Amino acid sequence: MEEKDKILDIKDLDVSFRTSAGTVHALRGVNIDLYRGETVAIVGESGSGKSVSMKAAMGLLASNAVVNGGQILFRYKNEAGEIEEADILKKDKKWIRRNINGRHMAMVFQDPMTSLDPTMQIGKQITEGIIAHLGVSKKEAEERAKALLEEVGITDAEKRMRNYPHQLSGGMRQRVVIAIALSCDPDLLICDEPTTALDVTIQTMILNLILKVQKERGISVIYITHDLGVVAKVADYVNVMYAGKIVEVGNVNEVFYEPAHPYTWGLLSAMPDLETEDSRLYTIPGSPPNLLHEPKGDAFAARNEYALAIDEKEHPPMFKITETHSAATWLLDPRAPKVEMPEELKRRIERMRKEAE
């Protein structure tokens, strides 16, 4: 296979926020890679830092954020079709705004009602970015907008252009948001919980739509989500995030069928699947740590029934399991006692593998 083209490379990203209550250490050394045409999912609970890391990648960090270190290398195709590289953290906001946001990196947010302007016709909202970034005439922009609406599955595009967001259903609105995101032919699409606000049936349609445009245009997609079902459907690679760190990374089959980190075990077990007969759901005890008081050692240790003594003292490094799969848990250290994933989860994974055959 030919050399894969790395589009986004986040290295040791470390971000904290100054708040009235003290400094919140939101990202504590995050590494994420993404190659052209691939899909990466970032999974984690709220407050784990998944949205912050993507906001950093887009240069959208709030004004009270302090970047303590790290690198965000973004490689995109410029107008001439050549690959250009930029370190987002070193560029100023104005430059990012003009050259990256919406142009090469676009974002789909959770709630379409808050990401669309309620007082503006949707046609205008789509053409706005096209005119600003690509410098085409209004007429041509409108033509493009119409084609985009058709591409995202909105019938009667001509008429819909003159509608306001409140005249559309939730699923339609999210399609419009996707059309806006695609309007300047981005290299990277970031979807922040794109279907959390939608019903299951509409969720499937939107996910299929994103998969379709991704295949057709060959763009890379990052999903931020806490729904493992969605991850299983769309992702090539999965990053599991906990308390500002990536704790497990691997391709989707490795993370779902051979999870190595106790937190991933917990997440997978807590998901009610339609076959479980038990009367109780598995829960991860406790709640995520408050990063205002940075935990010493492994942040997950307090909720981890498999925690070792060393977890209290030192944060585990990433242990490599295969070429693509690694996890940050001391359980993988050669000196650690042999610990297997919970029986219940093992049975469930076996059942999933059988279904897959």
Next chain:
Amino acid sequence: MAADYSAEPILKVENLSQYFKVSRDFTVKAVDGVSFEIYPGEVYGLVGESGSGKSTIGRAVIRLYTPTAGKVSFKGREISGKLTNEARDELRTRMMMIFQDPMASLNPRKTVGDIIGEGLDIHKMYATKEERKEKIDNILKKVGLSPEHYNRYPHQFSGGQRQRVGIARALIMNPDLIIADECISALDVSIQAQVVNLLKDIQEETGSAYLFIAHDLSMVKYISDRIGVLHLGHLLETGTTDEIFANPVHPYTRSLISAIPLPNPEVEKKRVSETYDYYTSGIDYNVGSNHLIEGTHYVFGTDEEIARWTGKAGA
């Protein structure tokens, strides 16, 4: 947790309709002729997409709305028409609601103790201050908070803890029926599981019945004894959880069940879910009747539709 099906149903909803008049010539029929029953100690799950009228049913039952037509009986007493004083007292103390967003449903300027104790204050359900404090402390412990949380404000809690406060507020009256309206949708996955387990434990302990309203079918399956599937204000299919999941008959139910993403990448990547569109399906919710499939499993449709659906399901 055993539901008592031989007893009188605790809640009986017959042909409930709830219309909202938007303008002189436009009325939204949010709920149209819905009937179901809930037995003591049972969990009845209402599922459907947004706009299907599931929350409206919950709100009409607890009389946050005045039902347009139909009859609702609670513990054998009609509560849908004009309320007598006793009926209102009964309704307001024996039926409780847990709302979706705990931040929006808790008064930010009141302490948790006062939020939970408000029902006790209004209905004068304690003799001394000490008794009130003791009752609230007990309920705090029951939902997994601690008595020291008594003087804190809602913003000092995490989302899961806030929802526990909402649950405590409903529980302190020791109700016979709890309406849980999307009470876990706003929470994180790992916290959702904690709250669902808590609701189950409480039910085992107190034996109250639940009307569990949600759009997440996998959670509904977990907690419910029976399920009702709602679409556009019509109850399309109802039955025990096993009946519905093992043999979904109505195409809408089938599309709902097939749309749940499974955490199994190999399967999920290949799966094509069933789609359903009411407007192109040729199904008219206004004609037809309830057909018994088996046991307590009923499906709404015309004779011909039912024959077609079950034929396909049985093949």
